[in-house]
Amino acid sequence: MEFRQFKYVLKVAEERNFSNAAKKLFISQPSLSQFIQKVEEQVGAPIFDRSVSPLKLTYIGKLYVEHAKTVMDLQNQFEQRIDDVLKIKKGRVTVGSSPFRSAYLMSQILPRFRANYPDIEIFLKEDNTLNLEELALNGETDLSISLLPIDEKLFDYEILFEERVLLALPPTHPIAHKLKLLAGDHSYTPYIDLVDLRDTPFIQMSKSHKLHQMLLILCKEAGFTPNVIFETDSMTTAQALAGAGIGVTLLPETLIRANHFEHEPCYCALKAKASRTVLVVYRKGRYLSRASRAFIQTLKETLNDSFN
Structure with a gap:
């Protein structure tokens, strides 16, 4: 063969x-x-x-x-x-990333990486988080951007950063009026109890997103089952629908910072801890090339500069 x-x-x-x-x-x-x-x-x-x-x-x-x-x-x-x-300075790295991560992360990282390593090729595979783990496991990507929890029997990983998960709700929602929230403003995010939204319609991410399970767990801890009226595979769609008054949804703060719409949602934080740990993962035992290690180092340096 x-x-x-x-x-x-x-x-x-x-x-x-x-x-x-x-x-x-x-x-x-x-x-x-x-x-x-x-x-x-x-x-x-x-x-x-x-x-x-x-x-x-x-x-x-x-x-x-x-x-x-x-x-x-x-x-x-x-x-x-x-x-x-x-010690050839050439190489290639195949990186797995969600479309949303690609939009705000790769646009910062790739110019810097290409400036430092002009002869290393980068190939990008975009998919949802669960499929990205599968791609890394199958060797279709050298590394993927993922989230905790991760199966540590199958993967090695390095922590990149922690991101808050905020609640996006329509500007017309009673809580938005009560807290005097401004549409599109994520700098002021007062804390609320999720139980206060037990009668509110929810927009839920599909099962291919880890936010799907996070919403179910948080609502269960608050003592109710969410009234899901719409499910989507796109966080950007969920954000836009919240701004249009369809329902409330959970979104990572990094996405909120990057996206802007004509009709913006309002944002608040949950008293129950809601955050995600972002990782770079690769299959346990897989050989990690110099090119892959250089990409991870550039990824960390770029994120460090953007957060400081």
């Missing part, structure tokens, strides 16, 4: 479409289809179920993809070790 066939099969599995995969691999669709057919002949069974659209992996295909990811990850680690042994 050669690495090219692993690369091609993985791309088709990712795109679930021969045409899209061929475009990203810079080859023709017929050539890619013929190549995959030859791989399937070597394997002795179909890798893809072509009777459905989009394509699906067969059981054999799932085994093949699992094996291919392992082999490609080992090859990547080997190349990184060689670069380090030879």
Whole structure:
């Protein structure tokens, strides 16, 4: 087996479409289809179920993809070790980050990193936090930005910073009037009891976000189940909907600082501690290249400068 066939099969599995995969691999669709057919002949069974659209992996295909990811990850680690042994100042780092982290973190870090390490390539994979941990575990990223809690049997991690989680509520909410909150102002965040919102509609993040579980836990501790009227995968959407008067939601303060809308929510803090610890994580036992260590160091230095 050669690495090219692993690369091609993985791309088709990712795109679930021969045409899209061929475009990203810079080859023709017929050539890619013929190549995959030859791989399937070597394997002795179909890798893809072509009777459905989009394509699906067969059981054999799932085994093949699992094996291919392992082999490609080992090859990547080997190349990184060689670069380090030879002290080559080139390299590559694949970083996993949520779109929201990318918007405010990478815009600060990447210019600084490229200035100091112009020959190191950075590849960014964006997804939600839970999927980012899976990408790091599978070796699809060298490191990912994540949050506590983390499975310490599977990951090593370094703490980056602590961020407050605030409550965003419509400017028309009685509590906003009572506390004289100003829309969009996150500098004044008085503390409230979450139980005071037991009858208020909530906007909840989807299960792919750790904020989903945080809301349920905080409400349970306050003695009620939240009245969730809307669920979204986008924190920016939740923030905008709170400003539009749809309901209240939990949001990290770093997101609140970065986003601005025509109709802004009001913000307050919870008496029950609500915060998140932001981490950079990588699979336990994975070789961390000089390039990856340089990125982590730059990440820490940039955050330190921005917080001081």
